[in-house]
Amino acid sequence: MKNIDLNTILTLSVTYFVSAFLGYHYIAGRAYIEGITLNTGITYSFLNFDFSDYFFYGFLHSFHLMLFVPIIIGLIWFIIVFTRQIKNSKRDDDVTKANKLWKLETHLILIFTLVGSFIILLFIPLKHWISLQEDGYKIKVRSISNSIDYVLKDKEKYFTLICGKDRCLYAKKDLSGYYNTKKDEYETLLLKSYTIINYSNNSKKHYAYLLSKTKYNKNNEYIFQIDKKTLNNLKDISILLKAKTDTSKNYATTLSKDSILLNTLYQENSSVLFVSFSIPITDEIEYLYINYDNTTD
Numbered sequence: 584m585k586n587i588d589l590n591t592i593l594t595l596s597v598t599y600f601v602s603a604f605l606g607y608h609y610i611a612g613r614a615y616i617e618g619i620t621l622n623t624g625i626t627y628s629f630l631n632f633d634f635s636d637y638f639f640y641g642f643l644h645s646f647h648l649m650l651f652v653p654i655i656i657g658l659i660w661f662i663i664v665f666t667r668q669i670k671n672s673k674r675d676d677d678v679t680k681a682n683k684l685w686k687l688e689t690h691l692i693l694i695f696t697l698v699g700s701f702i703i704l705l706f707i708p709l710k711h712w713i714s715l716q717e718d719g720y721k722i723k724v725r726s727i728s729n730s731i732d733y734v735l736k737d738k739e740k741y742f743t744l745i746c747g748k749d750r751c752l753y754a755k756k757d758l759s760g761y762y763n764t765k766k767d768e769y770e771t772l773l774l775k776s777y778t779i780i781n782y783s784n785n786s787k788k789h790y791a792y793l794l795s796k797t798k799y800n801k802n803n804e805y806i807f808q809i810d811k812k813t814l815n816n817l818k819d820i821s822i823l824l825k826a827k828t829d830t831s832k833n834y835a836t837t838l839s840k841d842s843i844l845l846n847t848l849y850q851e852n853s854s855v856l857f858v859s860f861s862i863p864i865t866d867e868i869e870y871l872y873i874n875y876d877n878t879t880d
Contacts, residue, residue, distance in 0.1 A: 607645075774793055
């Protein structure tokens with residue numbers, strides 16, 4: 584048998600370890616996704632993840648295990664160096680023993696430095712990825728809160744969260760449910776817009792979007808979605824914002840369970856505000872206005 588040169592051995596070793604590294608994290612990622620989709624009615628294969636997706640999730644959630652690698656390597660290194668330095672030390676004179684001890688201490692310092700540096704270098708991207716995950720959550724919340732385009736499924740509004748290559752993910756405005764489907768499977772609709780008149784300068788360039796209209800006894804409860812910048816982040820909007828109906832009546836905002844829930848949910852990660860009005864079923868809102876005189880009819 585011909586001798587195998589060092590380059591061939593190194594090439595085979597690198598190939599093996601890279602394959603094992605990729606394969607392990609692929610399997611770990613698939614197991615993670617399977618756990619997420621367990622009991623949801625959706626299998627992991629339905630989400631159409633590819634190899635890189637599984638590898639990413641597997642690597643991200645197995646990252647902490649890599650911290651043991653430099654520790655193990657450092658321990659093996661120390662044992663080998665310690666064994667070599669101590670071997671036959673009984674025959675050495677004091678000067679030789681001192682030199683060996685100094686070499687051992689040097690190796691120990693080097694091992695701790697390299698292991699510590701490696702762990703720190705692992706933690707830096709880990710902290711960054713965790714930060715990105717938090718940013719992703721904030722973006723998700725902001726995207727749903729600001730979204731005015733939706734699809735109807737079982738008379739429920741699902742707002743666009745994100746679209747991939749051939750599928751889109753939708754969520755209810757209160758994040759109580761999610762739905763994914765192929766693009767263009769449902770018609771995309773837009774929330775009905777209402778003009779907001781600012782009587783301080785008679786401007787009509789801002790809009791409120793009707794999120795829902797629900798009948799309660801003899802009244803309809805309207806919930807509007809409004810960009811906070813439209814109202815210059817007014818804290819007393821519950822006093823200043825009014826609704827004008829088709830019967831020329833004026834109504835002030837009310838506190839409803841749904842509007843309070845949405846404002847509480849989005850108070851930190853959103854630029855929108857949710858306001859509600861309770862209007863008799865015989866009336867229809869024509870537009871909203873900001874009344875700085877704080878007067879009502």
